[in-house]
Amino acid sequence: DADVTQTPRNRITKTGKRIMLECSQTKGHDRMYWYRQDPGLGLRLIYYSFDVKDINKGEISDGYSVSRQAQAKFSLSLESAIPNQTALYFCATSDLHSRSTDTQYFGPGTRLTVL
Amino acid sequence: RKEVEQDPGPFNVPEGATVAFNCTYSNSASQSFFWYRQDCRKEPKLLMSVYSSGNEDGRFTAQLNRASQYISLLIRDSKLSDSATYLCVVKGNTPLVFGKGTRLSVIA
Numbered sequence: 001d002a003d004v005t006q007t008p009r010n011r012i013t014k015t016g017k018r019i020m021l022e023c024s025q026t027k028g029h030d031r032m033y034w035y036r037q038d039p040g041l042g043l044r045l046i047y048y049s050f051d052v053k054d055i056n057k058g059e060i061s062d063g064y065s066v067s068r069q070a071q072a073k074f075s076l077s078l079e080s081a082i083p084n085q086t087a088l089y090f091c092a093t094s095d096l097h098s099r100s101t102d103t104q105y106f107g108p109g110t111r112l113t114v115l
Numbered sequence: 116r117k118e119v120e121q122d123p124g125p126f127n128v129p130e131g132a133t134v135a136f137n138c139t140y141s142n143s144a145s146q147s148f149f150w151y152r153q154d155c156r157k158e159p160k161l162l163m164s165v166y167s168s169g170n171e172d173g174r175f176t177a178q179l180n181r182a183s184q185y186i187s188l189l190i191r192d193s194k195l196s197d198s199a200t201y202l203c204v205v206k207g208n209t210p211l212v213f214g215k216g217t218r219l220s221v222i223a
Binding site for chain 1: 146147149156157158159160161164202206209210211213214215216
């Protein structure tokens, strides 16, 4: 099932370029998250949003910005990409109104390479 | 002390073996606990939540010890398909904090 989708799935870009990663969900969840995963470092939270008007910084927000255009969409931007932003990026959602509000559901990931 | 710590492994076990993973967390106010499974180059998926009383789902048993700030996952009768990285996940004052994961390889 593709309840949480991410585009693009793979992207190679050059230092200094602006990049946008898109996340869409059909689960009807109000909460959305962006993570990056690096070998040996695990998943680290970049930004999260609890509804359309809510944006919160995570552990590693420097160099990134986000936009929550609608409940179903949460975009991550790298204004000027640098090589140490090369990573696997995951979007996730969770549902405030479910019995398990903290359970997160992940998209398939975007592999970003910055040369 | 890191917020969530796991032994990275790898754990290499034969089919049918029982294997246990441990995880410690530093925030005593943590409220929710989970084990996620991640296959290579795939997204993490919820394996099971961890409750104070301990809980079991088929071959998988999770336990929580709040006093020691310790979570465990036991896998019985390991299958080849259990090969994956297992992530210990804790919720404290912020959204979920993920451990770096423990890698399991089940060998025929």
